[in-house]
Amino acid sequence: MIDKKNMKILKILQEKARIPNAEVSRQVGLAPSAVLERIRKMENQGIIDGYEVRLNPERFSRKQVAFIEIMPQPDAHIPDLGEKLAAIADILEVHYTAGNDGFLLKVRTTDTETLGEMLQKKITTIDEVLSTRTITVLSTIKETSRITID
Amino acid sequence: MIDKKNMKILKILQEKARIPNAEVSRQVGLAPSAVLERIRKMENQGIIDGYEVRLNPERFSRKQVAFIEIMPQPDAHIPDLGEKLAAIADILEVHYTAGNDGFLLKVRTTDTETLGEMLQKKITTIDEVLSTRTITVLSTIKETSRITID
DNA sequence: CCTGAAATATTGCCAGA
DNA sequence: TCTGGCAATATTTCAGG
Numbered sequence: 126m127i128d129k130k131n132m133k134i135l136k137i138l139q140e141k142a143r144i145p146n147a148e149v150s151r152q153v154g155l156a157p158s159a160v161l162e163r164i165r166k167m168e169n170q171g172i173i174d175g176y177e178v179r180l181n182p183e184r185f186s187r188k189q190v191a192f193i194e195i196m197p198q199p200d201a202h203i204p205d206l207g208e209k210l211a212a213i214a215d216i217l218e219v220h221y222t223a224g225n226d227g228f229l230l231k232v233r234t235t236d237t238e239t240l241g242e243m244l245q246k247k248i249t250t251i252d253e254v255l256s257t258r259t260i261t262v263l264s265t266i267k268e269t270s271r272i273t274i275d
Numbered sequence: 276m277i278d279k280k281n282m283k284i285l286k287i288l289q290e291k292a293r294i295p296n297a298e299v300s301r302q303v304g305l306a307p308s309a310v311l312e313r314i315r316k317m318e319n320q321g322i323i324d325g326y327e328v329r330l331n332p333e334r335f336s337r338k339q340v341a342f343i344e345i346m347p348q349p350d351a352h353i354p355d356l357g358e359k360l361a362a363i364a365d366i367l368e369v370h371y372t373a374g375n376d377g378f379l380l381k382v383r384t385t386d387t388e389t390l391g392e393m394l395q396k397k398i399t400t401i402d403e404v405l406s407t408r409t410i411t412v413l414s415t416i417k418e419t420s421r422i423t424i425d
Numbered sequence: 426c427c428t429g430a431a432a433t434a435t436t437g438c439c440a441g442a
Numbered sequence: 443t444c445t446g447g448c449a450a451t452a453t454t455t456c457a458g459g
Binding site: 127135138139141142143170171172173174175176177178179180181182184185186187190192194207208210211214215216217218219220221222223224228229233260261262263264265266267268269270271272273274275 | 277285288289291292293320321322323324325326327328329330331332334335336337340342344357358360361364365366367368369370371372373374378379383410411412413414415416417418419420421422423424425
């Protein structure tokens with residue numbers, strides 16, 4: 126299902142998702158209709174999940190990246206807590222982690238001040254939250270959601 | 276520069292980047308040429324950084340997410356180490372963090388076994404790496420790169 | 426910064442291999 | 443699953459407000 130031609134199509138779309146189908150077909154050497162058929166099929170099969178625009182965080186005052194480890198209360202209902210965290214604005218990722226049975230969040234805020242506000246007003250006020258540990262990012266060398274295509 | 280109409284355009288593209296321009300123009304109530312002009316301008320100004328396809332990691336054997344904290348050797352050249360880490364396949368993010376003066380990595384591997392291989396063969400073998408701490412993800416409640424548009 | 430018109434290009438459907 | 447044809451749409455440029 127994910128043969129060489131589909132891999133080639135996906136690699137092209139990973140670079141530049143918003144290009145005409147006809148352009149893709151030229152690069153892979155198939156008729157446009159064949160490429161369209163393949164892409165539609167991959168969308169329906171859930172291989173392709175969607176298409177996103179990549180915005181420059183600086184231009185939207187979301188320069189500050191931080192990761193927050195959440196230690197839940199011993200009696201906390203984990204799925205509930207996960208949902209509550211996921212619903213907070215500027216929390217981009219919520220992962221349930223092994224080891225300490227806690228959550229790891231990725232957040233994007235304007236600066237460390239707004240990060241602090243978020244912690245105090247939105248996170249530590251949740252009942253199920255016992256404590257937190259914040260890892261502030263000083264600089265980002267690499268940041269992509271592009272997975273490796275074998 | 277990022278006025279109400281551009282915000283509306285960006286919100287549409289955040290949902291579904293690969294849609295015809297004419298469709299966007301219908302939704303925002305402008306002529307297609309006006310929308311094209313606005314999008315091109317935002318691309319040139321670096322407000323829009325690009326367009327990406329979102330692939331289903333499970334279909335490419337990249338289901339296992341993990342975060343790895345790297346403690347560098349005291350005498351390590353930090354920029355060099357950052358570049359080395361960023362070059363490794365399946366490392367999606369490399370952040371330089373405050374506090375412990377280390378790196379935080381986000382990785383995607385097939386399973387915990389391949390994660391272990393990566394640590395042993397590719398990461399701990401780097402001279403500048405003193406020690407590591409791995410946070411394995413059991414489940415992901417939310418994972419997006421979509422920043423909040425004010 | 427917008428509209429509207431015109432030329433060019435793409436999409437998406439279908440028949441046939 | 444592919445190609446090629448064709449009608450419907452979309453893109454892009456440009457003149458003008």
